[in-house]
Amino acid sequence: MFVSCSNLMNLKTISSRRLFQLLDLFLGLFLLIKFANGSNLSAREDRILCKDKERQAQPELKQSLVDDHGPFSSWGIRDCCQWKGHLNFLYLSDNDFGGSQFPDFNGSLSRLRYLNIANAGLSWRILNQPGNLSRLEFLDLGGNNYSVISFDWLYHLSFLKYLDLSSNHVGENSWLKLVNKLPLHLENLQLRSCGLHGIILSQPLNGSFASLIRVINVSRNRLTSSSALKWLTNISSNLAELNLEYNNLIQASLPRCIESSLEIFNLDWNSLHGFSLASSKLVVLVLDGNQLTGPLPNFCNNAFMSLEELDISHNRFNGTVTESLGCLSRLKHLLASRNSIEVLEFQTPYLFGYGTSPYLYFLNLSNNQMSGILPDLLSPNTLLITEMDLSSNMFDGLLPLLPYINVLNLAKNRFTGSLDPFCKITSKYLTFLEVSGKLLSGELSECLFPWKQLLVLNLDNNNFSGEILTFLGSLFSLKALNLHNNNFSGEIPLSLKDCYNYVENARVRWKGNEYEYERYLGLFRVIDLSSNELTEEISNEITSLLELVAPNLSRNGLTGLIPHNINQLKQLESLNLSENHLSGIIPVTMADLTFLSYLDLYNNLSGRIPLSTQLHTFDASAFVGNALAFVGNQALCGSQVTVQCTEDNTNPNKPDHNKLENGDEFRKWFYARMRVGF
Structure with a gap:
């Protein structure tokens, strides 16, 4: 039986106390079933074992559990003793049980193989109970900030293959x-983030310490010298x-x-x-x-x-490849970014000389001192790099021919x-292009x-000219x-409104800052x-681009009015329309843009600044790092600027919200579908 309650508090209204009551009742019921199946009770006595309280609890518990493959299909039968299932997988991580006690269950979890209560906020007293879970093979107690003093409970977990005590104190x-x-x-x-330090790890261990162990993680501790690795001897x-x-x-x-x-x-x-290092088996090395x-x-x-994977980024290597x-x-x-590496001369078609791995498909040499002309990589039989980042170097000449590339940053x-x-x-499958x-x-x-x-297209800071052609609207995933x-x-x-496909994430740069911004992108x-x-x-x-977060149209020659239905862009966090020739109100x-945190409207606007809590946070004098939101608009009035409003300079064309909300049924439908991911 598979029971998963991950993120249960976000999905169900059931409380942690009620959840444990249901689990306790559920397991108690299966004990009775087991007893009934092993005895010679009469049919009448068998039915007595299935009490009304137990039968009524079953639907509530069933609704709270993941049942993708139908293991609980028998739970609709009136005779509880015919319900099928044995609990062997219990996933309760990433909840907040507020320090609740984990129920004892009187040993009824004896068939459990997998228990994950990482970041669950359960009481530390659970460490006194795992001894009852004698068949456990997987136990994750990470992220609970326990102060672990005794490990007597480990004696009984003789089948345990995976143990995670990360973010607890050992x-x-x-x-x-x-x-x-x-x-x-x-x-x-x-054992990530367990407060381990060199002194307690500096002695070789005696005895038959986990003779089958294949993976050890002691990252994010306080190890400082090689002596801290003697315990591995x-x-x-x-x-x-x-x-x-x-x-x-x-x-x-490392010990030999x-x-x-x-x-x-x-x-x-x-x-x-x-x-x-002398290992000849090393497949992944991260430095x-x-x-x-x-x-x-x-x-x-x-x-x-x-x-197969080598990462030497963020070091001080120099010289040539x-x-x-x-x-x-x-x-x-191969990742070697942020060093001071040079390249004397590329050799077509292998880049770095004869014999470069034909399997190499991910190459990051950004932020070095490389120069020269990049060769064309035309033949998939010699070098098939599909993801390449050579940004922040000194390459020159014409752009290379890279017909098989999927991710490219030059x-x-x-x-x-x-x-x-x-x-x-x-x-x-090209998804990222930055030149x-x-x-x-x-x-x-x-x-x-x-x-x-294509998800991300960045051509900034060049000398491209002409019109922004309508075919950009055919980049549906942009x-x-x-x-x-x-x-x-x-x-x-206008074709940009056709960029509507739904995807989950990508790396982008925005708000004028040179850093990678990664989040759930949607549209x-x-x-x-x-x-x-x-x-x-x-x-x-x-405004059909309903998920826009940061449009920047500043420093152009745009004219006319700010779109009246701009409130459809409900996700806006940054809006920059400054240094154009916009006019009007x-x-x-x-006022409906409740997430707006950056605003610059330096133009020729007039009338009253709309009243709202969000717009009231923007000041004409502003502070360092914020836009001068309303500066340059001499005819504006309101509490944010020096000119106060009178009856003569209030907004004469206040829009009718009913007309705005009812005037475009298609957009209402589209936005509703977007919210649920279609």
Whole structure:
């Protein structure tokens, strides 16, 4: 039987106390069923065991549980003793039981194999109960902030394979008690953020410590030196994965007994100055965020021969990429961003010299000092990179031909010419394209954008010109469009309203800040057409983009009025229409934008500033970091500016909310469908 109550408090109105009452009653009932099935009770006595209280509790419990595969289908039968199911999976994580006691259940969870109560807010006294769960194979107690003193309960969990005590406190006096009582069949031990430090881990462990263990995670603790790794000395050579990230290790010398068996080694965000490893089985090595210096290592060393993923980002490596990179014949992911690496000369078609892994499909060399001309990557038989980030380097020349690319970031380089080479991209799965810079020019051609899966398009800070063509509306999945600081002219294409497909997430840059903003995107959310030469009026059609969060149309030549139905953009957090030639009033409907936190309307507006709690937070004098929301509009009046309103300068054209709300049934229907994800 599978029982999942994850996020139950958000899905059901049932309280934690009532949930445990129902579970207690449910398990008690199955004890009676078990007893009945093993006895010679008469049919009359059998029916007595199924009390009305038990039968009435069944529907309430059933409604509170996940039943995707129908294991509770028999629960409608009047005779409770014919209900089927044995509880072996219980998932209660990410709830808030407010320190409630976990019911004892009188040992009736003896068949339970999986118990997850991470971040559940249950009382620490549950640590006195797992001994009753003798068949458990998976136990997650993470994120409950327990102060673990005794581990006697582990004696009874002889079948346990996975134990997670992360984000609980395992003190110095408790550490040896823990490791000496770990079940012999344990395969995975998670001890993230447990307050462990070097002193308590500096002694080798004695005894048969978890002879089958394959995964150990002691990340986000207070380990500082290699002596803190001595406790691993007597561990079996079965260990395949070791996670030491977010400690403060200066060196990481591993005991030889486990070095040769490791397949995944994570050391990111420590303070490593040096690193050595002899394992020939290593598949994943993560050294991101350390203080490693000097030239890149000789990748022909046996320790790297099996690597499929290598991350050396955020270090201090310098010098050039050598041909030894070609020794990594199995490499799939290479991340070396934010160093000072150079490239002397690319060699077509292998980029870094003969033999570069034909499996390499993810390459991130951004924020280095690389220069030169990028070669075309035309043949999938030589190098099939589908995701590439070479931004913030010094590459120049024409854009390369990359027909098979799915994710491409070439921003902040010195490329010249037009976007025409991108007409050769044949991939149907291009989702991210960023080539912002200063030197690219020309008009946008329709052949450039056949990509129905494109989520993010960023061409900012170039010299592109001409009209923003209507074919952009055919990019149905587009979530973020940035054409800032170019020379585009004409009007805002109405076809943008056709960018309506629904997706969950993507990486975008917005509000003028140079950082990655990641969130649930839904429909089209970010558009930046600022600092161009756009004219004409802002069409009411732009308010069809119902999920817009941050439109920036500033520094153009737009005329006319602010759309009166702007209140349809209920998700707006940032709105910048400044430095255009807009006139008229601020629509009273803007008072409905309750999420608005950034506003700049520097134009020729007049009349009363609408009254609302949200708009009242914007001040004409403003503070550092906020827009001067109403500055430049000399004819505005209201409490936010120096001119106070009189009867003569109130808004003469106050819109009729009933007409606005009833005038567009299609938009009402579309918004309702969008809210539930279609």
